Amino acid sequence: MASTVTSSKKSPEETRHAESRSARPGYGRLLRTRGAWTFLLPGFAARQPFAMLTLSIVLLVQHTTGSYGVAGAAAAVTGVSMAVFAPYSGRLADRYGQRAVLLPGVLVHAASGATLTVLALADAPLWALFAAAVPTGASVPQIGPMVRARWGVKLKDSPLMSTAAAFESVTDELTFVLGPLLATALCTAVDPAAGLVTEAALTLVGGLLFAAQKSTQPAVGRAADGHARVQHVSALRVPGVRVLIVVFLGIGSVFGGMQVSLAAFTESIGEPGLNGVLYGVFAAGNMLSGLACGAIAWKVAPQRRLLVGYTALAVTASGLWAAHSVLVLAGLGLLVGMCIAPALVTGYTLVEYLVPAGARTEAFTWLTGSVALGQAAAVTVSGQLEDRLWGGAGFLVPMGGTVLALATLLALRSRLATPPRGRTVVRGVGHREHAAVD
Known part of the structure; x- marks a missing residue:
């Protein structure tokens, strides 16, 4: 007599979807994602300067000019430049790859930050400070969005995506707590220029290390799911x-x-x-x-x-x-x-x-x-x-x-x-x- 045998084995695709449905969000599970730490650690170092930049400029320029108004104006120019140019940086990263945008970006940022420091210490006129502040803000590397995009590649349709978004929000908040404290300590205890110099150095080193993690960046020319973009x-x-x-x-x-x-x-x-x-x-x-x-x-x-x-x-x-x-x-x-x-x-x-x-x-x-x-x-x-x-x-x-x-x-x-x-x-x-x- 012939009998019908029903196999209990599941295909790899079915197994993956079953695991995705059963997985509960949690930071432990998120941080055990393979390859996550390779971009999280350099990413944290590279995004720390983002919270140091404005205050470092204010403290340095106020020290050299004696005016909070001038210092605030220079910092505001930097902030507006960053807000205006950041989306274009993100668009270029989507089209040509994060590495292609980061490598020249961190070099420009370090150079323009150093120029702004030298001009401030040399008592340069306000227009010169503004001229250096524009590229300093425009070249701020958008590490946070790039990390979020890498989580999207790693997790795809996983229920951990919401956990990753929360983790990044907490990381951003921690950055904005530690960054001003570090900038204040450097500018008051070491030298008024120390905050901006450290900001530029951290951006350069952290950005280069982050860009070196090629295996986790979103693929250029293909969507995150591996299909033709x-x-x-x-x-x-x-x-x-x-x-x-x-x-x-x-x-x-x-x-x-x-x-x-x-x-x-x-x-x-x-x-x-x-x-x-x-x-x-x-x-x-x-x-x-x-x-x-x-x-x-x-x-x-x-x-x-x-x-x-x-x-x-x-x-x-x-x-x-x-x-x-x-x-x-x-x-x-x-x-x-x-x-x-x-x-x-x-x-x-x-x-x-x-x-x-x-x-x-x-x-x-x-x-x-x-x-x-x-x-x-x-x-x-x-x-x-x-x-x-x-x-x-x-x-x-x-x-x-x-x-x-x-x-x-x-x-x-x-x-x-x-x-x-x-x-x-x-x-x-x-x-x-x-x-x-x-």
Whole structure:
């Protein structure tokens, strides 16, 4: 009698999908990803200068000119140049490879940073400082977005992608805690130029080591899944990316408004030393919630998480201007910080769904640049409000920035609808086509 035998063996493809479905997100599992440490360690060293640059310029130029106005202007030129040129750096990295962009970029940055240092020490005129500040900012290597793009190659459709986004958010926050501390220590205890010199050296060494990790960078000419790459398009042609840019501008307004307004508040009560404590509480809330976001196995769609999280951010940020005591402000600052990380993590996660693999580095740089641009604008507006209106008026900037961004998000939330997994959007505005992925 013939009998039917059903094999219990699974194909490698079925096994891979089963493991992907059963894998729970966790930092231990994420950091055990093969080859991850080869780009994480040099990447951390290379992105550290990003948080040192602005403060190092301020401390050096203020020392040589005696003017915070001149120092702030030079730093602002650097920041705006970085925000403007970063997306183009990301686009070139997508098209020609991260290594091809990093090698000349870190050399230009080190040279222009050294030039800016020499000009400042030589009491050069303001126009000369601006001339050196433009290439210094424009050539800042976009290591954070490049690391995120490498995670995309390593993890593909893994449930660990959200964990990786949270890990990178926490790493960014740690960078912005350690970078200013290192810059301040070098400029005050060693030499006013030591911060900028160290920043340029770390960028050069870390960037070269990161660029040397060729095996983990996204392939040029092929998509992350190994298939022939679709026609390259700008990340800006994806409607959801433009919505996320507005969302991240609002987040930048929180960072910039908090920096200025907390300093003004602590000075007004005669306790300027509390500025670091209050901002540390805000940063701690950001880091803790970022860690939590990566440890949770989310079952809620990312666009819905963004709507809920950003609403919470706008509500908490709207209460800052009414705080008149240190304890209340510390509590609100903690809540605001806890609401920022989920918005950042979810925004970066959405890029993985919305943007073709060949444009993701550019998309990440648009978002990073948006935070920097929102922060620069908020610093300027908050300072003017603090000077011209009442103490604490600068806190109106985080409220205004997040409320406007939330209104945009609510009105255009349909543009964040993600295509089904296994299908990749290859064109943007008005011509959304899909290409099946095996």
